[in-house]
Amino acid sequence: MNRRGELIDILYMNDGDKPPSLPTDVEFIRGDPFNTNDLIRAGVNKASTVIILPFSDADVRTADAKVVLLIMSVRKLNQAPT
Numbered sequence: 001m002n003r004r005g006e007l008i009d010i011l012y013m014n015d016g017d018k019p020p021s022l023p024t025d026v027e028f029i030r031g032d033p034f035n036t037n038d039l040i041r042a043g044v045n046k047a048s049t050v051i052i053l054p055f056s057d058a059d060v061r062t063a064d065a066k067v068v069l070l071i072m073s074v075r076k077l078n079q080a081p082t
Helices: 038-041 060-077
Strands: 012-013 026-028
Touching: 038 060
Parallel strands: 012 026
Antiparallel strands: none
């Protein structure tokens, strides 16, 4: 629920297997977060909030670059109509 008491959907996207520790009320979608079609299938184009978790690359700069690239993709897909 959000602060106004409205139910919200929580979705976790990963290109690997579903984590066994994922709560049952969180929907899992297997997909590549850098694939536009997978992002749209996950509903990022109409999401009110998107949380991007850090990538676990050995090189911190590469992991940070991936987060920035994903943020830019999400913003492009989730543009509010003007």
